[in-house]
Amino acid sequence: MITLEKVWFTYTPNGPYLLLNLNLTINDGDYISVVGDNGSGKTTLMKLLLHSLAPSKGTIVSTFRKPVYVPQRFENLNTQFPITVYEVLNCYRKTLKIKEKDSIFHSLEQVNMCAYSQSLIGTLSGGQCQRIFIARALMGQPDVLILDEPSNGVDLKSQSEIYQIIKKINRSDKVTVISVEHNLKAAMENSTRIYHLSQGHGHFCSPEEYMQEYLLSNARSDRYAAL
Amino acid sequence: MLHYSFMQNAVLVAILLAILCPLIGMFLVLRRYSMIGDTLSHASLAGVAVGLVTNTNPIISSFLATSLFGIIIEILREHFKRYAELILVIVLSLSVGIAITIISAGAVHTNVEMYLFGSILTVSRSDLYTVLILSAISLATVAVLYHQLVFITFDEEGAKIAGIQTKLINYIFSVLVAATISVAIRIVGLLVISSLISLPVATALQIGKGFKLTLLFSILFSFIDIILGLMISFWINAAPGGVTALISVFLLVSTLLFKKLYFTSIAVTE
Numbered sequence: 001m002i003t004l005e006k007v008w009f010t011y012t013p014n015g016p017y018l019l020l021n022l023n024l025t026i027n028d029g030d031y032i033s034v035v036g037d038n039g040s041g042k043t044t045l046m047k048l049l050l051h052s053l054a055p056s057k058g059t060i061v062s063t064f065r066k067p068v069y070v071p072q073r074f075e076n077l078n079t080q081f082p083i084t085v086y087e088v089l090n091c092y093r094k095t096l097k098i099k100e101k102d103s104i105f106h107s108l109e110q111v112n113m114c115a116y117s118q119s120l121i122g123t124l125s126g127g128q129c130q131r132i133f134i135a136r137a138l139m140g141q142p143d144v145l146i147l148d149e150p151s152n153g154v155d156l157k158s159q160s161e162i163y164q165i166i167k168k169i170n171r172s173d174k175v176t177v178i179s180v181e182h183n184l185k186a187a188m189e190n191s192t193r194i195y196h197l198s199q200g201h202g203h204f205c206s207p208e209e210y211m212q213e214y215l216l217s218n219a220r221s222d223r224y225a226a227l
Numbered sequence: 228m229l230h231y232s233f234m235q236n237a238v239l240v241a242i243l244l245a246i247l248c249p250l251i252g253m254f255l256v257l258r259r260y261s262m263i264g265d266t267l268s269h270a271s272l273a274g275v276a277v278g279l280v281t282n283t284n285p286i287i288s289s290f291l292a293t294s295l296f297g298i299i300i301e302i303l304r305e306h307f308k309r310y311a312e313l314i315l316v317i318v319l320s321l322s323v324g325i326a327i328t329i330i331s332a333g334a335v336h337t338n339v340e341m342y343l344f345g346s347i348l349t350v351s352r353s354d355l356y357t358v359l360i361l362s363a364i365s366l367a368t369v370a371v372l373y374h375q376l377v378f379i380t381f382d383e384e385g386a387k388i389a390g391i392q393t394k395l396i397n398y399i400f401s402v403l404v405a406a407t408i409s410v411a412i413r414i415v416g417l418l419v420i421s422s423l424i425s426l427p428v429a430t431a432l433q434i435g436k437g438f439k440l441t442l443l444f445s446i447l448f449s450f451i452d453i454i455l456g457l458m459i460s461f462w463i464n465a466a467p468g469g470v471t472a473l474i475s476v477f478l479l480v481s482t483l484l485f486k487k488l489y490f491t492s493i494a495v496t497e
Binding site: 050052068069071078080081082083084086087088090091092094095096118120140 | 257374375377378381382384385386387388389390391432435436437438439440441
């Protein structure tokens, strides 16, 4: 379980605050999609949850011992980097000091990518690459999986494969999932709850409620566009 | 050729260099830091100059000075995040400034040329021991940190989140680069060290394999570069630095041509 209590955050000492007074609790076994416009603070919230940033005010209490992060696929990946899938997982295994070499193939099995262990990472498609990063995260036997737009740059067919894998990890392996989403369809279909961030404020809503809010705010911006 | 004792020393140092340079170069090139290697090798001239003036072993003094400049680069990187190349200009100004001032003021009574261009004749026994110790420590450090270095090079953000102390390792790595450069000064000279650090890696990247194989190929290529460089420079009586640099470029271009011809011939047969 992770609880944020009166959390404020700013990158510069005197504000402006990017996150304003967030209060939220994520329970064990939840599948939360964090949605909101660009610049609404989604990535900052992820970093707070990962402890790679500390809140400017307020407290974050977490009982999760092994949080892992799956980055956005196209963000930093150099497709010419000479490294095989096995090597990507192996340096992670060594870093976490996991003794069993089998853990590499075991986690590749979980994402149906065993056949690609000797492929170069740059030769994989967006969806395959995302599955490798999920496999890497699973090697640490996490209790919470934090994803940043897992379907970004991935074709439709692979998208559904990826969400099936994430859903299975959440439902069968009881791993809590927190996912930043631009993909509203995926957020509505897969998550148990949606956390909507807007201009630094946030609240939980059901997929249906979020749809209402989304339509309402779009109708408003359409009206502005008409003006 | 090998019955000259100076040549034996030179070949021994060359073999160590053939392993060490691409090993460090692999991480530098893949992190897009090849220019840092080049800057530090020029910066080592300041260390050589200080060593010659104070009568200390120039390998040791250049190692200390280059480590210091490497650490300065790491510190400045925090301040100039978006202008990494600016840092190199700052460090070059400082280091080459120190070197030129000392040398041009006439304080150095030895010939500086051999440190710029490299020389086979000057590798003494004591140099050999210094080089052996520095290489052994560097190789051992890379062996211990290998997987963490691969992780940081591939995905620095991910490495940080996985709990690797990336800052500390970056500092250690700067010192490793400094050690490699000071080891290489005697043979190839500081002007063209980066040809030995970057070019074998650039050649190996053309083969398109995983990390370990690319690394092994770059060691093979650097071995060819430096041994051929030593032999040819011995025969034509030129400084080994220039010849080695030329061979490394030649090897890269040949690989590129071979690759192009090979793939064209495959396309034709298909």
